[in-house]
Amino acid sequence: MAGREKNCKWYFADQPNVQEVGPNNAMEQNFKHHPYASLVRESIQNSLDAVLDKSEPVRMEFSFKEMRGNEYPQFFELKNHIQGCIDYYPNNRNAKAIYEPMLKLFDDNLYAEHLGYVRISDFNTKGMAYKEGKTDSPFYAFVRSAGVSAKDDTTAGGSFGFGKAAYYLLSPISTIIVSTCTDKFEKYFEGATSLCTHLYEGCKKVAFGYYDDRNGKPICDETDIPARFRRSEPGTDINILGFNLKYTDEAVKEMTEAVLRNFWMAILNGKLVVDINGTVHIDKHTIADLMEETFEELDDNTRKAGYYNPRPYFDAVRLANTSKKYLLYETALSLLGHVCFFVSKSKRATDKISYLRANQMLIYSKRTKTNYGMYGVFFCDSDKGNEILVNLENPAHDEWKPNNWREGTRVNGKGRVAMQEMDDFINKSLNKTFALNEKLAVNIKGLEDFLYIPTSQEEDEDMETDNGMDSVQGKPTGKIQEDGTSYTTDIPKEDDNPGISPRKDSSSTGHVMINTTTPANDGEGRLRSGNGSGERKPNSPGIKKPGDATASHTPDQGGEKGIFATPINVPYRTFSQKEDGKIYHYVVLHPENEVDNARLRFFAVGEESDEELSVAESSMGNVSGNIIRDLHMNKGSMRIRIRFSDSMKHSLKMTAEELNEI
Structure with missing residues (x-):
């Protein structure tokens, strides 16, 4: 036998x-x-x-x-x-x-x-x-x-x-x-x-x-x-x-998460049912509860590729048009055909968009260059659009890039046009969603060098919070917008990294909301914004140290010697994120000269006035109440991780002073 x-x-x-x-x-x-x-x-x-x-x-x-x-x-x-x-x-x-x-x-x-x-x-x-x-x-x-x-x-x-x-x-x-x-x-x-x-x-x-x-x-x-x-x-x-x-057990857990991350739309729409080892049953009736059990956080703050939190995107589709918070836009594009864009508004949102096509499997999720406070889902379900998007995918089916569509050694230019068409549709949808009011939407070349915006999934793969982050180490040009609020940088052109609402003459453009306000003083002669380049004149002559900025000092008993604090202009950018239940702010500084001993103060920007913030911890220098002191600055670029005592996210202003003892 x-x-x-x-x-x-x-x-x-x-x-x-x-x-x-x-x-x-x-x-x-x-x-x-x-x-x-x-x-x-x-x-x-x-x-x-x-x-x-x-x-x-x-x-x-x-x-x-x-x-x-x-x-x-x-x-x-x-x-x-x-x-x-x-x-x-x-x-x-x-x-x-x-x-x-x-x-x-x-x-x-x-x-x-x-x-x-x-x-x-x-x-x-x-x-x-x-x-x-x-x-x-x-x-x-x-x-x-x-x-x-x-x-x-x-x-x-x-x-x-x-x-x-x-x-x-x-x-x-x-x-x-x-x-x-x-x-x-x-x-x-x-x-x-x-x-x-x-x-x-x-x-x-x-x-x-x-x-x-x-x-x-x-x-x-x-x-x-x-x-x-x-x-x-x-x-x-x-x-x-x-x-x-x-x-x-480990495999069951990871498979469950993978199903929810990658196929939530297919399951929600009744196209797919999944059983895992007889213990986990996922269908359109159970997915909402399983999503809440598996992903407790309401926001997607993950940074490592492959481990995104699908819950806010799932809710954006599931709750579309049920309130002003969840909106749906549909249209027929000339190349991609019928497309949808789902938007979920949230003040805590990280402005990320998930991309799917007709098979309703997640292709990838990506941060945008905006700061609206939203999660988005782009979905193309037309046959002609899907035929184009398939050509833009890599073998792992986790990206769309124009350079993936090749005919021999030549890149098919139709892919780039299709990606631009998709980005334009998303941008128009976001403009309809978020009223600009008194804010101005501008495109800032090289903004991604200052904001935390991973440029590819490979860069995200092993990035940890405390490691160096190249994506926020942009080099300043020294050019200031006319209103003194927009510090700009130059970065190399990246043809295969289209963003939202790029300029026609540039492929490296960030989209940001900026208040059209100017720095104000606090009555004590301190410069309130690190983004300007103007000089601050003293209220009284005082004792001046050689230089072109106002100096203050703490005299000794004889009134002749002491510690002089000179305001200095340090270009900077900030962003914040939640880590282990705490809110941390990251400040990227671009000192134009080496500073041996500096101190920093931070203020929360308010509608009527700005409030000085108490610092709980800092990755550099020493904390003394509202001040980070004993800080050595090297010329070029540096990054500081700060937690404030109120554990809240803020729009920050910073003042910097150089200390010298004479």
């Missing part, structure tokens, strides 16, 4: 005299930072692209199972192929780093009794058809090729054919088993592993091997499929072999 394994075994073809595959996988770089989230995104996206009955939701199941490995002895022959990878590359560090841990899993007999695996199952899908020799059949594209997509929809998500790397990455032995049933009840089965060129029984073998009973061809007869892996209804099971079940 063939046993539970039937007659399946591993087949690796002999390596021909052509280019060989080394011990690495460049495509894994797209998914390694968030393996569970990548798996969720890739698998659900594939299933949504293959829906059978569009009047019913696609149902996904993520389950964690195990089997007795010693009941599948031919499967365990994979161990000798893994050893062959090390034998063929004996001096290659990558080979040892990748394949020695795989061998250890087999040598420890962990898999003999408990071979764990993750099963991803979909329902109400077409399954994956297969026809030998037909390279555009879905089963061939997924199991037996790299870089090939066989989706029949030009707006489908997985258009690159590289998404399967997310499955192999989660397998400690780089192995999956696929079983599918088409809508015509045709059954196909095959296992696959991705190794490198290796030695086996004295012969050189190719990197990719297949587990079946047809000499490396998919099984088409249901009776030859091991019973554990048979499908009874249309859809596909993808089994990721070697999963350590002690990580199940």
Whole structure:
């Protein structure tokens, strides 16, 4: 008898005299930072692209199972192929780093009794058809090729054919088993592993091997499929072999978060239902409660790519047009077709926008160059728009950039026009939402160098609050707006980083709201704003230190010597954010000269008057009541992290003085 394994075994073809595959996988770089989230995104996206009955939701199941490995002895022959990878590359560090841990899993007999695996199952899908020799059949594209997509929809998500790397990455032995049933009840089965060129029984073998009973061809007869892996209804099971079940709770938690982060719109609109290990059920009826339980914060203050808080964006769509706080704008654009923009107004909002298209999966979330106090959701559901946006995506499907749309070596200019069209629509929607009143909306070139605006997800990836932040280290030009309030910088042109309402002649423009006011004095001769460049004349002559600014001093008993405090002009920008339940303000200073001993005062800008703030802690200098003193300033740029005693966010003004003892 063939046993539970039937007659399946591993087949690796002999390596021909052509280019060989080394011990690495460049495509894994797209998914390694968030393996569970990548798996969720890739698998659900594939299933949504293959829906059978569009009047019913696609149902996904993520389950964690195990089997007795010693009941599948031919499967365990994979161990000798893994050893062959090390034998063929004996001096290659990558080979040892990748394949020695795989061998250890087999040598420890962990898999003999408990071979764990993750099963991803979909329902109400077409399954994956297969026809030998037909390279555009879905089963061939997924199991037996790299870089090939066989989706029949030009707006489908997985258009690159590289998404399967997310499955192999989660397998400690780089192995999956696929079983599918088409809508015509045709059954196909095959296992696959991705190794490198290796030695086996004295012969050189190719990197990719297949587990079946047809000499490396998919099984088409249901009776030859091991019973554990048979499908009874249309859809596909993808089994990721070697999963350590002690990580199940961690995986369930991360998968739940990933589903809510990436597919909340599809679930809310009844297009998707997800079950995770029989303990978490997510559909349009349960998602609101799960969203509140999983993401307690009402605001998205996250900075690390892949970990955004979806709750405010979910609410923006769910509550659209229910009040003046939640608004919806719709239009038909010439290139992108029908689009929507949802706006949620909040004083605490970080002005971020999430971008989605017809498959209702999040593509990315990005800070804007505005300070309105809002969260936005851009959604394009037209076929022609989706065909364009698919071309703008990278293989990981987490960005839209014009440079991603290439025809050979040439960038298709249509992508840049489409992105500009989208940005213009968003900008017009925001202008309608927020009345400008007595404020002036201006475009300031290089503003992103002063505000905290990550320019790419890669820059956000490992950024922590206390580390240096290049995105707020802009270099000043020394030019001041006519009203004395807008300090400007120059930055390099970035063609593939369109912002909201960019100027026609510049691709590097920030959009900001500024009060058209001028600095005022407080009656004691202190300069109230660090943004101006004018001189402040003293109310009384006093004793002057050489220079062009007013000086004050604390005399000694003889009235001749003392400590002189000279007001100095220090360009600066500020922003604030919540960290561990506390409000911190960050002040980016651009001293024009080195200052050995400086002190700073901060004021909260008010409608009638400004209020001096008490400092609770500072990352530099020493705190003394309302003053940060003993501060050394280097010429160029520096950043200070401050917490004020009232634990509130403020629009700040700053005064700076240089202290000298004579």
